[in-house]
Amino acid sequence: MGLRSLVSFGFVLIPIAVTISVLLGIQAYRESKGLPSNPFVDNSIKSSLYCQKAFGVTPYTNGQQYTFWAWLWAPWQGSAICRDFVRFSQPGYAFRPPTLIGQNDTGTNHCSSNVKSDVAILYRNPNQWALPDGYTGPGGLCMNVTTFDNGSYPTKTSAAEWSITWQFPRGPPTQPVHAFPNIKLDSTVFPIEISQVSAINFETEWYYGVGDDRPNVLNVADLTAAQLDANVAVDMFLDSDPKKATDTVQAKYEVMIWLGQFGASTQQIGLPQGAIATQVVNGTTFSLYSGVNGLGQSVLTWVASNAAGGVQTFNADIGPLLQGLTGLGGPTVNDYLGYIAFGSEALDSASNVTFYNKVLSMDVVS
Template sequence: MRPASLALLAGLPAIARARDALVCGTNGFTGSGASENLTYAANAYNSDGEGYQCLAIVNSPPSFDATWSWVEEATEVHSFPHVTFLSSKLPVAFSNISSLTLTTQWGYGTGNSTIPASVINSTGLRRVGATANVAFDMFADPDVSKAANASTAATEVMIWIGSIGSPWPIGYSTNRTCFKQAVGDVEFILYQGQNSGGTNVFSWVAATNETVFNDDISPLLQYLWRNDLVPSNSSLGLIEFGSEAYHAGSNVTFSASNFSLELHVGKAPKLDLETMPKECAASVVGRYPLAIIITMLAGIFVL
């Protein structure tokens, strides 16, 4: 570990909650007690050599604080601190998901301390140039032996419920679709593309930050397989929740708690999904998120 990383780590004792474990880098932790159906991972898989990430974990009630700083290569994801939901019902065929309710609450801010749920310190995060998302990450494959492994699954489905700065989902510049689907009061728009490993990635991105989330997300999955965007015989094998961390000039903390999964297995009901358009109008608004359009226009006027 470089000296710069050691200096950043010196601030970690400021984390407020008494913790059951502290894991850093690529290390993980298996929960116990109230967290017995959870595993936690710091998952700093793409370190920039200058930054760091650590995850402070509390078993009961289940929660974690991910404190990180990545100062180089601002457009790349460097880590995905997350919790993985363990369930004997997984893998399960998409067509056999009666409902899938995902619950969490989260906050994001600067420094090393726990951020209260529903708090986003936008001013401080802007000041340090923070870029990150908050998302559920799921993997699926027609082959159940591959569905539970992020490295082998053919399909990745992300549900973004938070954006800090201007993170860009895979396909933001070429494959932002006009496909929309609401879950409760939250409207999502779909992006799609392939990652560097060839996995087909579908990202449902919420229009607003949802710091408290408790909804049945099966409509988002049904939209994909009923419209033949993913193989209808795919099985869902892995479900995670965390934050993809791109960049921050100094320490920021992502705090998450109250996360749970409730999966009901049974023949998928025929939901009243939004109609998928036959084609999307080609325009700059159709290709880029609004925040990026504003940035582009600002650059034009500056020039």
């Protein structure tokens, strides 16, 4: 019995050893040709379209994790945004969601579950600001995210490419912003005391254009003709309470960095009072404005000197813009940073416009 058992065990080991040898050989061959070592990894690139009024998307990655938010602050009742072409109740406004990006990519549509006659409806949230209960105005927004299924982005802190296509009419002066679609940094470093932050490395390349396609240039004249009112900004929240620092509503301070500012209606809080400080970061001059928003939060906004033309490529440590705010009505070095996101506040536009974030990397170093 002992000999038979050994022979049987040998027959079990032989195919295992052969399989391992073959796989190691395949791995060595693929690596020698510059190919991924694992032949069973899905290396496809996918574009997914998200049109819900509030939806978080966290793609798989081998590095830093991010969550994409197609967040509507003032979703309009009766606004259909997940069909090929939509006409709204107000003449002159029509929103058509963008097509999925990439001829060889696979794509998925993610639309609201409130479906009627093949149209997804964004129902109005009764808790939204400054909107009468019976409001049925036009508008719509869709987010397109391009992901690598194998999670291998250019660097460990690189985010997936993403874009938004949107159109909204002008809102009331008390609530001009309809949405802030953004990509939020998900990190176990939060909340972190400002004194413990050695750097906030930030890199981006972005474009804004008229139409449904992802633009590769920024033409201010075209955006002006489309009557675009929007910004492109980094958004951060801070508080002396580490838990509140991670909450965009409860946090005491909001610090923004505007890299783009389009349209006369796109005005930072504190503009009438004028800038209270200036600072140069990697060759770009920023002016600081301060005020209080509708939630009672202290808002400090750094606006790039050439934001009207768009600071489309920017690579710097933005940590210094959090330093020295104590004497200017801002957080102290003992307060906590709990949230960082990058996106575009969508106010209004007379036609479809698309914001495209081609490159983004954020890293809080302690």
